[in-house]
Amino acid sequence: MILALTIKDVSKSAGVSIASVSRYINKTGNVSSQTAKKIELAIEELKFRPNIIGRSLRTGKSKLIGVMLPSLSNPVFSDAMTGIQQLAREYGYTILITNTEYDSSYEESAIEALLSNGVDGLILTVSCEQDNIFLKKLDKEKVPYVLLYNNTLNPNRSIVSIDNAKASEDVAKAFLDLGHTRFGMISISQNLSDRAILRQQAFVKYLKKRGFNNTKLIEIDSTEANIEEELKSIYSKANPPTALFCSNDAIALNVISLLKRINIQVPNNVSVIGFDGIKIGELIEPTLSTVVQPSIDMGKEAFKQLLSLIIDNSTPQTILLPYKLKMAGTTSTPPKNQ
Numbered sequence: 001m002i003l004a005l006t007i008k009d010v011s012k013s014a015g016v017s018i019a020s021v022s023r024y025i026n027k028t029g030n031v032s033s034q035t036a037k038k039i040e041l042a043i044e045e046l047k048f049r050p051n052i053i054g055r056s057l058r059t060g061k062s063k064l065i066g067v068m069l070p071s072l073s074n075p076v077f078s079d080a081m082t083g084i085q086q087l088a089r090e091y092g093y094t095i096l097i098t099n100t101e102y103d104s105s106y107e108e109s110a111i112e113a114l115l116s117n118g119v120d121g122l123i124l125t126v127s128c129e130q131d132n133i134f135l136k137k138l139d140k141e142k143v144p145y146v147l148l149y150n151n152t153l154n155p156n157r158s159i160v161s162i163d164n165a166k167a168s169e170d171v172a173k174a175f176l177d178l179g180h181t182r183f184g185m186i187s188i189s190q191n192l193s194d195r196a197i198l199r200q201q202a203f204v205k206y207l208k209k210r211g212f213n214n215t216k217l218i219e220i221d222s223t224e225a226n227i228e229e230e231l232k233s234i235y236s237k238a239n240p241p242t243a244l245f246c247s248n249d250a251i252a253l254n255v256i257s258l259l260k261r262i263n264i265q266v267p268n269n270v271s272v273i274g275f276d277g278i279k280i281g282e283l284i285e286p287t288l289s290t291v292v293q294p295s296i297d298m299g300k301e302a303f304k305q306l307l308s309l310i311i312d313n314s315t316p317q318t319i320l321l322p323y324k325l326k327m328a329g330t331t332s333t334p335p336k337n338q
Contacts, residue, residue: 005048008116014042018115019141025118030142065306066114066122067097068107069148070193074223074250075278076295077125080148083299084123091307093120102127102192102222108134115143121306125149128194129157144309148302151198158309158316160302162323164195165202167291170325171245171273172206174289180243180271180334183207184216184234186255187247188223196247199275203245216241223250228258235264242270242334249274249281249290256284256330267332277326286329294321 007021014021016035024031024039031039042048067084069077081097088095096117098110104127111134114122121144126132129150138145139156146158175183185203187196204215216234220227234240246252252274256266266272267286274281277292301319308314 005046006116007048007118008112009046010039010042010048011116013046014038017137017141018112019138019143022115022118022143023141061120061310062118063093064117064119065093065095065303066111066117066119067095068110068114068122068124068126069097069099070102070125070127072097072099074248074276075280076248076276076293079278079295080299080302083296083301084303085299086296087300087303091303100127102188104128104192111138121145121310123148123302123306126194127192128197129154130194144306146302146306146309148298149195151194152318155318156316158305159318160298160305161318161320162293162298163320164198167275167323167325168199168202168245169206171275171291172203172210174273174325174327174331175243175245175271176207176210178243178271178331178333181212182214182239182241182334183212183243183245184218184241185245185247186218186220186227186251188251189219189221192221193247199245199247220251223248224254226258227255228261231255231258231264232262235259235262235269240270244270244272246272246274249276249278249288252288252290252330253280253284256288266330269335271331271334273325273331277324281328289328289331290326292324292326294323297321 008018011018011021016038020031020035021039024036072078085095096114100106100110107126123146125148129147129152148160151161151164152159185200187200190197207215246255252272256272259266264270274288274290277290281288281290298321
């Protein structure tokens with residue numbers, strides 16, 4: 001069986017980047033004459049014929065968008081994907097999607113795979129934006145991309161997110177307003193999510209500013225991590241946290257289930273607030289208190305931004321959409337014997 005060639009094969013043969021081959025074929029950016037000649041020779045030698053060539057020749061674009069997300073099992077990301085797909089259909093684009101399952105080591109090969117299919121641009125949620133070597137490579141190659149959910153201080157990168165720090169401060173304030181004085185936070189490992197870093201830093205910093213310096217921090221490598229023994233240890237000791245902030249709703253739902261197993265009642269013994277606003281949080285009893293992200297709208301906004309970068313070569317923007325702290329059934333005043 002003869003395997004179909006891809007622009008990754010052309011890239012290797014020509015000794016240039018995948019992004020350069022993609023830009024040359026799709027006419028989406030400048031390629032030096034020297035690089036163009038290398039690509040032309042490689043295409044001729046390999047007898048390469050991209051399956052999108054007809055459309056590309058007519059429009060100068062492939063009408064393909066690549067999307068990389070950390071997970072599709074977490075509803076917050078599938079909601080964003082819904083928003084992206086709604087506008088993609090409206091504008092006649094096809095979406096190619098991959099997910100990394102929170103494996104940062106897979107991000108580079110996942111993005112290269114999308115580029116090898118000739119996408120016009122990318123919507124990405126990376127593990128950590130800061131000092132990300134591959135993002136720097138995309139910047140250098142002038143590949144159009146938008147970061148979704150990540151936060152950045154780099155004005156040359158397009159981003160759609162919420163103010164994670166401010167939202168986490170609001171969570172701390174809400175716990176304090178209820179009368180809590182002992183706090184904990186359970187979050188995904190910081191090397192897997194820069195959103196978790198921001199949320200933890202802001203939560204702890206605000207509590208310290210208000211005079212509370214002993215927030216119990218637990219980091220886990222998976223939203224489904226079984227930390228039953230760790231929770232049992234914490235809640236078997238004197239003065240355990242009566243307020244737990246979880247860096248996403250999936251963690252919060254798991255923690256509530258584990259607390260129930262060790263006879264710690266939510267919210268009677270401990271209050272829990274999540275982050276994301278996934279629908280299942282409204283279906284459990286008690287209903288989940290959470291920071292609601294407008295994920296479908298965030299997906300739509302990311303697509304709009306990317307389209308603007310592709311078509312108009314527009315200036316990158318940072319767009320922070322409004323969030324809502326929804327206090328529901330998993331939060332209450334602390335137990336009287338605290």
